[in-house]
Amino acid sequence: MIMAVQSSFKNMTLCLFAVCIVSSALLAAVYAVTKEPIEAAEHAKTVSAIAQVVPEFDGEPVSDTIEVAGKKYPYYAVSKGGQPVGYAITTSASGYGGAVTLMVGITADRVIYNTTVLSQAETPGLGAKCTEPEFADQFKNWNPAEKALKVKKDGGDVDAITASTITSRAYALAVETAVMVYDALAGQVPADGVTGATNTEAGTESDAAEAGVMETDKGE
Amino acid sequence: MGKFQLITKGLVKENPTFVLLLGMCPTLATTTSAINGMSMGLATLFVLVLSNMAISATAPYIPDKVRIPAYIVIIAAFVTILQFIMQAFTPDIYKTLGLFIPLIVVNCIVLGRAEAFANKNSVVDSACDGIGIGLGFTIALTILGLVRELLGSGSAFGYKFIDGDGILVFVLAPGAFMALAYLIVLFKKLTAKKDE
Amino acid sequence: MEYILIIISAIFVNNILLSQFMGICPFLGVSNKLSTAVGMSGAVCFVITLATLVTYLFQYYVLVPLGIEFMQTIAFILIIAALVQMVEIVLKKVSPALYQALGIFLPLITTNCAVLGVALMVVTNEFSYGGEPHMLNLGESVVFAFATSLGFGLAMILFAGLREQIALNKVPKVFKGIPIALVTASILAMAFMGFSGLV
Numbered sequence: 001m002i003m004a005v006q007s008s009f010k011n012m013t014l015c016l017f018a019v020c021i022v023s024s025a026l027l028a029a030v031y032a033v034t035k036e037p038i039e040a041a042e043h044a045k046t047v048s049a050i051a052q053v054v055p056e057f058d059g060e061p062v063s064d065t066i067e068v069a070g071k072k073y074p075y076y077a078v079s080k081g082g083q084p085v086g087y088a089i090t091t092s093a094s095g096y097g098g099a100v101t102l103m104v105g106i107t108a109d110r111v112i113y114n115t116t117v118l119s120q121a122e123t124p125g126l127g128a129k130c131t132e133p134e135f136a137d138q139f140k141n142w143n144p145a146e147k148a149l150k151v152k153k154d155g156g157d158v159d160a161i162t163a164s165t166i167t168s169r170a171y172a173l174a175v176e177t178a179v180m181v182y183d184a185l186a187g188q189v190p191a192d193g194v195t196g197a198t199n200t201e202a203g204t205e206s207d208a209a210e211a212g213v214m215e216t217d218k219g220e
Numbered sequence: 221m222g223k224f225q226l227i228t229k230g231l232v233k234e235n236p237t238f239v240l241l242l243g244m245c246p247t248l249a250t251t252t253s254a255i256n257g258m259s260m261g262l263a264t265l266f267v268l269v270l271s272n273m274a275i276s277a278t279a280p281y282i283p284d285k286v287r288i289p290a291y292i293v294i295i296a297a298f299v300t301i302l303q304f305i306m307q308a309f310t311p312d313i314y315k316t317l318g319l320f321i322p323l324i325v326v327n328c329i330v331l332g333r334a335e336a337f338a339n340k341n342s343v344v345d346s347a348c349d350g351i352g353i354g355l356g357f358t359i360a361l362t363i364l365g366l367v368r369e370l371l372g373s374g375s376a377f378g379y380k381f382i383d384g385d386g387i388l389v390f391v392l393a394p395g396a397f398m399a400l401a402y403l404i405v406l407f408k409k410l411t412a413k414k415d416e
Numbered sequence: 417m418e419y420i421l422i423i424i425s426a427i428f429v430n431n432i433l434l435s436q437f438m439g440i441c442p443f444l445g446v447s448n449k450l451s452t453a454v455g456m457s458g459a460v461c462f463v464i465t466l467a468t469l470v471t472y473l474f475q476y477y478v479l480v481p482l483g484i485e486f487m488q489t490i491a492f493i494l495i496i497a498a499l500v501q502m503v504e505i506v507l508k509k510v511s512p513a514l515y516q517a518l519g520i521f522l523p524l525i526t527t528n529c530a531v532l533g534v535a536l537m538v539v540t541n542e543f544s545y546g547g548e549p550h551m552l553n554l555g556e557s558v559v560f561a562f563a564t565s566l567g568f569g570l571a572m573i574l575f576a577g578l579r580e581q582i583a584l585n586k587v588p589k590v591f592k593g594i595p596i597a598l599v600t601a602s603i604l605a606m607a608f609m610g611f612s613g614l615v
Contacts, residue, residue, distance in 0.1 A: 241594055242441075244437075244441060244444060245437050245441070248440060249436070289494070292497060293494065296494075297490060299489055300488075303489070319533055319537060323532060323533055325493050326531075328441055328527060389606070392609065393434055393609070394603070394606040394609065396437070397598045398598070398599060400598055401595045401602065402595075404598070408590050409590055
């Protein structure tokens with residue numbers, strides 16, 4: 001057995017310093033190596049989430065953020081053969097155990113194509129069921145102009161999960177927010193056949209935006 | 221002690237969960253299903269083996285008074301490496317286990333083995349000890365996860381064979397304490413018979 | 417209003433011991449006697465609040481500007497270890513009486529996962545208290561940390577009281593010690609489940 005190193009002040013400082021330096025160097029090296037796979041994994045996850053919630057598209061989804069009513073929402077615009085297919089919008093609402101974050105796909109004709117849960121911390125076996133098709137599939141091809149995005153208890157058309165009204169409410173609210181964001185987006189991009197005026201709040205904003213565009217046109 | 225005994229002693233005689241009662245936080249928190257329990261166990265195994273080896277190799281050069289901070293830094297470095305690897309290759313499991321991956325740093329099993337075994341034994345022996353204890357922990361967590369998943373949601377390893385819900389409370393916090401209590405009792409009974 | 421929700425949520429609804437499972441080692445280890453449980457809770461309360469304050473500042477004024485967030489785990493555990501040492505030294509000099517009461521628990525706290533857990537929680541998780549989910553700011557983080565440690569103390573002291581009673585009763589041999597404590601904790605956790613949905 002080698003004699004233990006003396007616990008002198010110099011030894012202790014040197015040793016801790018060396019351990020920290022070596023550990024940091026090792027970490028930086030591993031970080032550099034795994035950085036790309038981590039980003040690739042995150043990217044793949046986003047792309048697969050987008051592919052789930054919007055109809056078939058080609059090319060890369062264009063990512064951007066939009067500010068609606070003082071809050072920023074990330075979204076992805078997808079198109080096929082140059083024609084816009086729709087938007088995949090990320091929204092969240094407070095559930096039972098924290099935020100429920102969704103990716104909501106809305107097609108160019110203002111119909112919800114599909115939704116998927118990006119993250120949630122709801123109770124397993126209760127609220128966590130919002131990720132299961134029994135609940136989530138009801139939002140497929142949901143037309144917000146015809147059916148209200150509120151749970152039945154609150155006078156809407158959403159079938160709540162048994163014993164998890166709060167989660168169901170959060171889910172419906174997140175989808176509703178996505179529709180609001182969509183309206184703001186549709187107002188920004190003058191797409192034919194889409195009226196962004198159904199939602200009053202977003203409607204006024206898009207009107208203002210359009211007015212602004214016209215003014216600059218005049219100025220030129 | 222042979223290398224084989226070093227590995228097997230962690231499974232039953234010195235099982236970290238059922239006998240030594242160490243590392244209770246991840247044991248209770250991450251065993252909502254068998255898969256989650258197993259993932260947590262394997263993550264701990266990874267850190268345990270590497271930190272045991274590193275500490276065994278460096279122990280003679282570390283002054284006695286600062287050994288604990290030095291060990292903690294070494295363990296934290298391996299935990300962070302594990303975080304990178306999991307984020308890159310198993311992002312879903314990483315997300316499910318959440319905070320309990322970085323919290324491996326303060327898992328008493330890891331620091332405990334460093335103090336009790338790795339700093340006085342050879343690198344190879346320490347690796348075997350890490351594998352043994354780590355496997356014991358993994359098996360315990362998988363069993364606990366399996367029991368909770370079976371009772372709580374009527375499935376095993378994600379494969380559902382009962383329609384509808386199970387006894388929900390077993391997936392929730394109280395069920396974790398209860399299931400662990402009865403498993404420890406069962407383990408005590410079984411090992412006591414063996415000794416006779 | 418938000419502060420009140422944070423406090424209620426951290427103490428009762430998301431109790432760190434009974435629903436998050438952080439800090440179970442001291443929960444089972446030093447809860448035999450009410451007096452030690454009180455001492456441990458006091459020490460944890462002090463360290464969690466202080467550690468969260470320091471790690472929060474370190475995260476946003478050192479790690480983020482330098483772009484080395486990946487050093488988070490190492491940096492935080494070192495800060496906590498150093499803080500615990502410092503608290504021990506300062507307490508010894510300034511208030512020997514308090515040191516007598518809390519001193520023996522301090523070394524155990526470095527490896528209490530509730531401390532690192534809360535420090536990491538406030539810089540990685542988004543919280544929502546009725547309103548929009550958001551990251552906590554400095555004030556909210558400190559309040560959250562303090563309330564969480566109060567929740568730790570509450571669960572710890574209740575549990576120690578129960579265990580003192582159980583020690584006087586006859587318990588089947590195999591259940592003696594930890595198993596019966598776990599069953600007790602299970603029932604206590606069930607009681608705390610009654611608070612869920614409050615915030």
